Amino acid sequence: MRLSRYFLPVLKETPAEAQIVSHRYMLRAGMIKQASAGIYSWLPLGFKILRKIENIIHEEQARAGHIAMLMPTIQSADLWRESGRYDAYGAEMLRITDRHERDMLFTPTAEELITDIFRANVSSYKDLPLTLYQIQWKFRDEIRPRFGVMRGREFYMKDGYNFDLTKEDALHAYNRHLVSYLRTYERMGLQAIPMRADSGPIGGDDTHEFLVLAETGESEVFYDSEITDLKFGDREIDYSSRAQCQAVLEEFTSRYARTDETHDEALFNQIPEERRRVARGIEVGQIFYFGTKYSEPMGATVTDAEGNKVPVHMGSHGIGVSRLLGAIIEASHDDKGIIWPEGVTPFHAGIVNLKQGDAEADAACEALYASLTALGLEPLYDDTTERAGAKFATMDLIGLPWRITVGPRGLKNGVVELTSRRTGESEELPPEAAVAKIAAIYGVAKA
């Protein structure tokens, strides 16, 4: 993309309403614009990252054997009356009356609708196990929306639902989700720690929240410092193996890690003092096993091998997709702007032309642009006539992990400058070497 043809309305001033750094940078970098309280338009840069995150989630869900679908945003109140949650949900549910005076709502979650789909279509244990998920817009009419996309009213969420014959099968689904979430967050450059949590309005016995450590987190968290040394890494996992998934669960949840909701001071104090940590965290996902809480009242049963009708065991599993952009920024920024991890960066590299209009500089930039594009990478080429300082400030603000700076002086010596946004370190090297280095970083083969 050439910046002159893009829509990147960066702001020089820090918007007064933004209290936390992710909100400030998302507004300043032209990623979002508030449409009304807690409701945002996703400008091109923000949308591009949202879509990258969405794609990572789709890929990791497919890897775990989960199946994508989509449920509508507007649902009838009937199913919610059946489960008893229509009245219980409170003022955060956006209630709507349609032209025929029917009670509708903007869905905050979809246990009822997915259970309805299941009971209408599945009747035999032979069709299990089954895990369906969607990535869809949700609405929660927060009384005081704040922190930008971190606590918005309209938000994008991945919600998945598993249907299993037995509790053991459902706990395997639970573990599979835990594993796939660890992989998902790591691909986004995030360390998200599974912490024992409270089940809240979803209900259920087993539940873990995934928290990203950040000073601005809304939750106080208590954990054993050993937990931050754990990495999922690039290990191979067979999602159909109960033993493998269970082992990962045990590895990542055996140490103390809880939010204030479930914190147990006595247990915490059993950790050696030097490993006790109290910090703040941002919740970016949660997994639940709730057994037959919905299947029993809603009649979601299957016939088992002996011919008995039994309610299925269920769980639900969510990732806060839109809020992840905020969480990543909270975890990865400096005083100049955002620092995108390579896995989610909107553009793989920026190209800054120090002397737009200079024939040699222009040609070198075009050649870099063509080389990177031919590799399947997306560069953002600042081809405007802004001065160098302003170009650097914009690149730093929007946070592309790599920047290639091209100027007449370097070109005389046959070099360009490659700069890491994270370390700030630069090196001079021939343009082809810069392309090769970026190709290696992103793991793409040179054509």
Add this chain to the structure above:
Amino acid sequence: MRLSRYFLPVLKETPAEAQIVSHRYMLRAGMIKQASAGIYSWLPLGFKILRKIENIIHEEQARAGHIAMLMPTIQSADLWRESGRYDAYGAEMLRITDRHERDMLFTPTAEELITDIFRANVSSYKDLPLTLYQIQWKFRDEIRPRFGVMRGREFYMKDGYNFDLTKEDALHAYNRHLVSYLRTYERMGLQAIPMRADSGPIGGDDTHEFLVLAETGESEVFYDSEITDLKFGDREIDYSSRAQCQAVLEEFTSRYARTDETHDEALFNQIPEERRRVARGIEVGQIFYFGTKYSEPMGATVTDAEGNKVPVHMGSHGIGVSRLLGAIIEASHDDKGIIWPEGVTPFHAGIVNLKQGDAEADAACEALYASLTALGLEPLYDDTTERAGAKFATMDLIGLPWRITVGPRGLKNGVVELTSRRTGESEELPPEAAVAKIAAIYGVAKA
């Protein structure tokens, strides 16, 4: 995907509520399920096709230089009061009151919000031309929703908006959209004819609807039969060339083609009688040029080269994404089920194992599955123990364009059967030849 692990709830019975073939087949093929009147869940097969269509649109919009973003579904009524459309829109607008008693609505279109984003961020002619678009869920509270996704209440739509300094620039944007839409529909295997249309509540002078001919179409259409011979084909187009885009517009709109709303009997009768056609069509898109209709009242101005503040010239351009699935089926089916064009098929080929459990047949199917997958293609392997007739019926119903049938008898002779869903023709050939043929059809290189 292995069918035994997929969620494909096909129905044997034809649902009574479905009046048209696309609605019947979408329900029977397990693509959608009604959640409430005019509101559907997209089951895995339906969602997969929806996503393919969405990706084609994104690719073609990018090719035309248009920039993707996303606006929220719930918007404040304020902007709609500013444009005067809040009261004018009528009962089809889903109006909502939030917990703070603010008037909100589920957006049926987004001229107001995009104009607001534009006026807040763009002030110079140097930032033009600019075309922004989104693919987002919309709501239209139809009094009598029907025909499945063809006239639903919650629907998925691509809506794009161009901002230009002059009328001439805006007409070039209009032409660019016409060209990109022709390409888009052809990639989906559709012939969509641009017809002079009525502007309705969007307003404006110039507008064309794109109609797919189908007996069940909601509009009566009148056209010169020569128009159906036109193909965009694989010609190269430079979207920045006004002359090229204008030439395509003229080629595709110079012959008579109108809907009943704009039909002119006298003009129609000037066509030689043998070329006059009266038929029915399904609207799958519409493009508008409406000049300063929104920019003037909403103050969306830029400073031109002479320093004058001028309102920008705008247009908006829509594709009915969810309705396209219905339109494609209406245009491409037989009495056994759907026939997906290769460009949008949910799976590239079906593999039917005639004797699941037979070691040789199973191994041959697995090898085909692995070969196709290695090519980057997605097969659907019916690995269930259903009888052959039921497997064929399901494959015919869901409409994959190619089927490979594998059985012990053929394998003894070293062959499998490759069947075209469209023609019904089969040929026997060695498994590797079947894979090579499918690879050639989809234009993928054998690894």
